[in-house]
Amino acid sequence: MNPEVFSSSPDLDALDATLRSMAALRPPAGLEARLLASLQPERGQVIEFPHAQTARGNGLRAMAAAILVSVVLGGGWGIVSRVPQAAPVGRAAPLPTQGGFSNAGAIRAPQTLVGPEAPAKPVDKPAVPAAVPAKPAEKALHKLPPAPSTR
Amino acid sequence: MANTLNERAATQADEALTALVTEYSGTLYRVAFSVLRNQSDAEDAVQEAFVRVLKHRDSLHEIRDARVWLIRIVWNVVLDRKRRAKTRPETDDVSELARVLPMGGLSAEERAQAAQHHAHVLACVEQLPQKEREVLLLAGFEELNSVEIAQALGITESSVRSRLFRARNQVAELLRHQRSQR
Numbered sequence: 001m002n003p004e005v006f007s008s009s010p011d012l013d014a015l016d017a018t019l020r021s022m023a024a025l026r027p028p029a030g031l032e033a034r035l036l037a038s039l040q041p042e043r044g045q046v047i048e049f050p051h052a053q054t055a056r057g058n059g060l061r062a063m064a065a066a067i068l069v070s071v072v073l074g075g076g077w078g079i080v081s082r083v084p085q086a087a088p089v090g091r092a093a094p095l096p097t098q099g100g101f102s103n104a105g106a107i108r109a110p111q112t113l114v115g116p117e118a119p120a121k122p123v124d125k126p127a128v129p130a131a132v133p134a135k136p137a138e139k140a141l142h143k144l145p146p147a148p149s150t151r
Numbered sequence: 152m153a154n155t156l157n158e159r160a161a162t163q164a165d166e167a168l169t170a171l172v173t174e175y176s177g178t179l180y181r182v183a184f185s186v187l188r189n190q191s192d193a194e195d196a197v198q199e200a201f202v203r204v205l206k207h208r209d210s211l212h213e214i215r216d217a218r219v220w221l222i223r224i225v226w227n228v229v230l231d232r233k234r235r236a237k238t239r240p241e242t243d244d245v246s247e248l249a250r251v252l253p254m255g256g257l258s259a260e261e262r263a264q265a266a267q268h269h270a271h272v273l274a275c276v277e278q279l280p281q282k283e284r285e286v287l288l289l290a291g292f293e294e295l296n297s298v299e300i301a302q303a304l305g306i307t308e309s310s311v312r313s314r315l316f317r318a319r320n321q322v323a324e325l326l327r328h329q330r331s332q333r
Contacts, residue, residue: 010174011326012319019291021252027180028190028251031197035172038198039205 159254166207171211172201175218178294179225185288186229187236188244188273190251196232200225221297223303226285244270275325276318283318290315 157208179200203224204211213260249266257265276284289300290311296317301308 009323010324011330014268014272014320015276015319018269019288021248021269022185022288023181023292024253025181025184025251026253027177028194031180031194032173035176035198035201036169037200039168039172093202097238104193 160209164211167211168201168205168208171204171217171221175221176201178218178292179221181292182222182225182289183229184251185229185291186226188247189245192236193229196225196228199226203228204280218294219302221300222289222299223305226289226303244273248273271329272322272326274331275322277278278325279318279321283314283321285310286314287318287322 176197179197180193183196183200184190187193187196193323204221207214211217245266246264248269249262252266252269276287279287285304286300289295289303290297295303297308297311301311304311306314
């Protein structure tokens with residue numbers, strides 16, 4: 001028991017006896033061996049990593065990386081080449097200004113000042129006139145009857 | 152050349168860790184058992200403590216007082232476990248104590264009575280506030296003085312003394328009260 005013990009009493013004696021028993025507890029048999037064995041995998045990982053920093057190991061790793069990259073890129077190109085490419089959607093170029101007016105930063109200015117031009121109508125050829133019945137002579141309005149004879 | 156230096160450093164750290172396990176596993180087990188009151192839980196706690204030590208394997212040579220440092224680590228481990236675990240009934244303590252506490256020369260009946268007595272005292276200790284309980288349990292180990300207890304708990308030595316005084320008085324009062332009720 002810790003020598004810094006205070007006043008004694010039966011109850012404190014009981015307390016001290018219990019604490020002494022706990023302090024005198026023997027660890028279970030084989031505790032040390034089990035602890036060292038359980039720490040072995042963690043210790044192994046730390047000791048053995050990095051596994052082999054040899055030139056041959058580095059070359060093999062580089063080759064494997066190159067093969068992996070080429071497979072990925074080749075597969076990706078195959079996919080890209082089969083997919084129809086959509087029209088690039090991007091930012092349209094700003095229109096140049098015309099007639100002294102600015103386009104106010106518009107990207108696309110619809111042509112509204114100059115109206116759309118209608119296509120010229122085709123000129124129709126004059127048709128051949130059909131036979132037109134003679135019109136009755138117009139009555140002379142002021143035509144005098146013939147004069148009677150005198151003998 | 153670099154590989155040789157790395158291997159040599161790893162071997163030295165490995166040897167240092169092995170030395171710590173060999174020298175302090177028993178102490179750490181007793182500290183853990185004083186809180187957890189279960190043999191397998193205490194062993195798990197000690198293992199977890201050394202796993203945490205493993206993370207500092209490269210700086211083990213910088214530790215001034217390994218014993219106090221290890222006790223502090225296992226103390227934090229057991230407190231974490233105790234917070235997560237459910238409250239143990241006193242009957243479990245009795246059977247466990249009867250099995251593990253050294254009671255040489257006692258008959259089976261005497262062992263059972265002694266275990267029951269110890270479990271009853273520990274139940275009173277469990278009723279203490281955490282700060283007083285921690286100091287009281289660590290003070291039970293002769294290998295720790297008040298300065299080392301203060302270092303392990305991260306408090307001042309005067310705090311250790313005052314908490315220990317209060318803890319002992321409170322446990323004595325609890326035992327006296329229960330004895331008067333019988």
